[in-house]
């Protein structure tokens with residue numbers, strides 16, 4: 713049976729690598745619903761998928777700012793209409809504006825919570841309300857949500873909350889046969905990581921494709937046998 717996958721934050725980093733991996737493989741995933749804000753990277757991904765489509769898959773692109781929760785609510789009916797059902801949901805999009813406690817701007821904190829926690833909630837709950845039955849939900853948290861990091865107050869708080877929210881989703885959605893998996897990546901060479909650690913050499917840490925490979929395993933039939941509240945993925 714064919715499946716639909718929705719990926720937030722599809723334009724770059726782990727989200728993009730995940731889309732590319734599932735897109736290029738001969739698998740059951742024939743429809744991709746991709747969300748990110750407008751950017752050159754998102755446009756390039758759109759062009760690339762249109763050009764390189766060896767398995768005749770289809771995609772829907774939505775340019776949306778996940779900080780705008782009303783925009784997500786407005787988009788929901790379209791998602792349901794175009795895709796039919798969302799079988800696999802990858803809550804990947806993430807934002808950070810690292811600052812020590814004295815310098816945290818409250819609007820940055822709100823944006824961080826909106827993008828990293830409330831947007832996945834609004835998307836998941838909205839689709840449930842629309843009658844969608846997920847097979848698989850993958851929530852991306854972070855090792856920074858397990859141990860708070862100095863200078864990363866807002867990001868760590870959002871990811872700790874994501875771990876807890878995901879745990880509850882896992883319990884509550886089990887009755888529908890939905891598998892909910894949380895992963896907490898460690899250092900991975902992406903734009904977000906550059907914001908958190910500008911001086912780091914990206915070639916020395918995990919690459920987005922490595923995390924995408926783990927996501928592919930977890931989404932596979934074998935992934936059913938991995939039972940964990942929060943899987944740490946790191947080099």
Ligand SMILES: NC(=O)c1ccc[n+]([C@@H]2O[C@H](COP(=O)([O-])OP(=O)(O)OC[C@H]3O[C@@H](n4cnc5c(N)ncnc54)[C@H](OP(=O)(O)O)[C@@H]3O)[C@@H](O)[C@H]2O)c1
Pocket residue numbers: 720721722723724725726727747748749750751754776777778779803804805806807827852853854855896897898899900901902903904905920
């Ligand atoms: N890289 C790491 O070391 C690391 C470690 C642990 C966890 N993570 C988590 O992994 C996930 C993916 O991050 P990444 O490392 O791959 O970073 P990335 O390359 O910077 O990608 C982040 C993605 O989130 C999207 N995004 C950010 N703000 C958004 C907004 N307001 N509306 C819509 N989309 C938005 C970005 O899209 P646009 O900016 O184009 O809209 C982009 O596609 C995040 O949840 C992150 O917290 C990363």
